Amino acid sequence: NAGVTQTPKFQVLKTGQSMTLQCAQDMNHNSMYWYRQDPGMGLRLIYYSASEGTTDKGEVPNGYNVSRLNKREFSLRLESAAPSQTSVYFCASSRRELTDTQYFGPGTRLTVL
Amino acid sequence: AQTVTQSQPEMSVQEAETVTLSCTYDTSESDYYLFWYKQPPSRQMILVIRQEAYKQQNATENRFSVNFQKAAKSFSLKISDSQLGDAAMYFCAYRSPQNTPLVFGKGTRLSVIA
Numbered sequence: 377n378a379g380v381t382q383t384p385k386f387q388v389l390k391t392g393q394s395m396t397l398q399c400a401q402d403m404n405h406n407s408m409y410w411y412r413q414d415p416g417m418g419l420r421l422i423y424y425s426a427s428e429g430t431t432d433k434g435e436v437p438n439g440y441n442v443s444r445l446n447k448r449e450f451s452l453r454l455e456s457a458a459p460s461q462t463s464v465y466f467c468a469s470s471r472r473e474l475t476d477t478q479y480f481g482p483g484t485r486l487t488v489l
Numbered sequence: 490a491q492t493v494t495q496s497q498p499e500m501s502v503q504e505a506e507t508v509t510l511s512c513t514y515d516t517s518e519s520d521y522y523l524f525w526y527k528q529p530p531s532r533q534m535i536l537v538i539r540q541e542a543y544k545q546q547n548a549t550e551n552r553f554s555v556n557f558q559k560a561a562k563s564f565s566l567k568i569s570d571s572q573l574g575d576a577a578m579y580f581c582a583y584r585s586p587q588n589t590p591l592v593f594g595k596g597t598r599l600s601v602i603a
Contacts, residue, residue: 418582419534419593477524477536480535
């Protein structure tokens with residue numbers, strides 16, 4: 377049972393380039409989340425998807441778009457990367473949105489030059 | 490808005506000893522959920538323990554236990570018999586029962602000294 381998987385693990389982009397971070401979960405969870413973690417900070421929510429077909433903005437959505445491709449997969453896209461988006465990105469999932477425990481993927485370290 | 494404060498950026502503990510990590514939060518809600526997550530050098534966030542605010546009994550998971558003081562809005566994590574593998578960043582998090590996301594503290598880096 378893989379849990380939550382993320383690809384890639386590391387990525388370096390130049391300013392203005394675009395890329396998509398992939399996330400998949402095999403726990404049949406309904407809700408999925410994207411966070412970013414910056415030095416000295418806790419995790420901040422970028423976007424979440426309460427259920428297949430729905431997405432909502434979190435605390436820091438600017439510069440990002442998401443797609444809930446199906447129940448398993450939730451991708452995060454940077455259309456025009458900026459150095460301020462250098463961060464570690466975590467995907468998470470939970471059985472339901474409300475109070476369930478979230479399970480996290482291993483993270484993607486993104487550097488934007 | 491809810492806030493979570495971890496006042497100890499760094500802590501250290503001798504192997505086999507006990508350490509307590511502090512967490513306070515601010516909320517006007519009476520029902521909510523609290524979590525401690527561990528983030529080892531591998532960076533993956535791992536759930537350590539969870540507490541429902543309506544439960545008076547403190548949650549425990551093996552060597553990990555919490556001291557939940559609802560009136561004081563305090564949720565500390567106690568690690569007993571500390572092991573080298575406990576070295577990590579520890580994050581306290583709050584969740585409202587409404588449709589709101591987890592709110593994280595800034596974390597406490599725990600070092601375990603052999």
